Amino acid sequence: MTGASRLPRSTLRRASWAGVLAASATTGAVCLLAVWAWGGANWARLPAGGLASPGWGLVWVLAAVALIAVAWLDAVPAPGRAVLTTGVAWAWLGPLLAVVPSMPSWFRWAALAAGAALPLLTTLLVVVPFPRTPRAHRLLLSALATAVAATALRALAYDPLRDPTCTRLCLPGAGWWSDVAAQPPVRLAVAGLVTASVALVVAAAFMASAGRRSRGGIVLLVGVLAVLPWWTTGVAAPPRADDLAALGVAVAAITALARLAVTERRRREAYRLLHDVEHGVGSDAGSLAPESSTPPALRLALVNARLTAEAAEQAAQIRRSRSRIVAASDDERRRLGRELHDLVQQRVVGALLQCRIASADEQDAVRRGRLLAAVDELGAVLPHLRGLTERTAPALVDSDGLSVAVEQRAAALVGLRVEVEGMKSEPPARVARQAYIVIDSLLDAVTRPYAGATLGLGLARDAIRIRLSAPRVVLPELLADRVAAAGGTVERSTDDETTETLEVVLPCGP
């Protein structure tokens, strides 16, 4: 893995801060501009035509942008979807919840302050690590239970169908529903159903988010708690208070989405690392160390990928080591071959000559006989040494090339047909020596006689292709290891019931 592909923790931290602050600042500025420039888009008092007002339209444009942004994040996880759902539900519920005329003034102002402080709370929640202690969980669950209970109370105490400012009932074409819902039992049931559904959505979203330790869920919970007084008591908030609360909720939702974007960026980066590992791009397993905030499944995948990369790296090291061992073995063969030829054979011939000379000078018949016996022994050693030298390091491969050496080797095997193709240029000497050793082993693997056997040798696409067809071939195990160490392949097939074929491909590259 290259260093550039790694996403350092500090970068993520900066990205997180930048995303939160940018989202907060942008959303706040736009909303303030919209609310105050167009005379206040009061969610609580939207008339039927209020949907056409610039402030309200801008808020909905922002919501649409948020939706598009989330849709663009094509791998949004379940908590993210829950946050989105809750945000949309909140946007629909805002006008409904704000119409609460009976709440005491001090409580409304406290709620207003809480709503106005939402951006700050949101930022703190995003950047401060999530509390993971059981106590914190109990507190959060208590808050959730409170919100659910308040929602239930609201469902019983508030009748949205009787609310003259309810935007949904004021919408054109909704009059038939007013007639249907005019009966008290039905009104109560519908009111409870609508409010309870929304509450359930909020609760489910929070549970899903909190279950995944998502800070977005906490943001929404804070938003719910901030407007809970209006929600439960039906006190109407002042227009500016409504505006600020709406601003706070919008900032909270957008900030949560920004946080999602940061998380998504990290997720994408992780997936890209996984993809790289899967496709063998790079091998730096250290870059796959998961961040503490990485989702558990992805974290596990990263750990697996890191282990896979480490295993692949170890396997590559073993392959390289094996290649080095084979190369060292080939070099050693050449050295042995040279020494056998240039040193040992020469010395034996020299000793043989000296014995011969000494025997000629020796007057004693017994000693002369012993010397001549030594001459015979030394003479008998020479053919063996020659054969050993030839098998260890065939001189023809270096002096005349692979194809000539193979043809000469094959010439000694009566009945063997040799087909050399595409050998206009010789492969590198190292590869040629390896190929010769492979061919030599293959020919040894053929069950005699060689009649009907064919040896094919070709150089194509930077690889030497060796093909041996014979009635019976016993593939030596070490040969397969040698070929694999050189990065090559061995394939065995049966052309028909009587002919077996071994095809070896040896790469000429490094």
Next chain:
Amino acid sequence: MRAVIADDAVLVRAGVAHLLREAGVDVVAECGDAETLLRTVAVERPDVAVVDIRMPPSYTDEGLVAARRIRAEYPDTAVLVLSQYLQPLYARRLLADSPAGTGYLLKERVQDVAVLLGAMERVVAGSCVVDDAIVSTMLDRRSPEGPLGSLTAREAQALGLMAAGLSNSAMAADLGISPKTVEMLITSVFQKLGLEQSADVNRRVLAVLRTLTR
């Protein structure tokens, strides 16, 4: 017979020189590398140069190259190459340009002074000499479909002796047959190898070269 010996192994060079001197050969110089050999031949103009294939500086085929240069530049000097390679290709390459007066002998033959001396005498006489082992190797490899494959065992034996540079009488003695029968065998060999009637020596050389070619 005046001879020059070239071999980078001092012990071998001295041993061969000693044996040849004992046998009455006038060893005029001993060389350790190909360059010295060529200079010596140019000066001494010996009857024969006995040359090792691998010599300094690269220890590959300096002796072979020097032998071919000697045959090309000093036709009066025969060359007998001593090699540790039982490789027909090297022999064929040596004999390709100037087979007459050239020989290829395995180095271990030096243990038998008579064989070495006989080969030297035959190349000096203008014959082409190839080691028995190489000829046997080629005859063993002969394909039944080729010209060599049509030779009988006796004819193949005669061809081997021809390659060793033996005269008809020597062949008769070796095979234990009459010179007349040897002539008949040789004629049969020439016919089977497709060698047209020409000077006898040339046909013998051609037969040897044909033997070295599968």
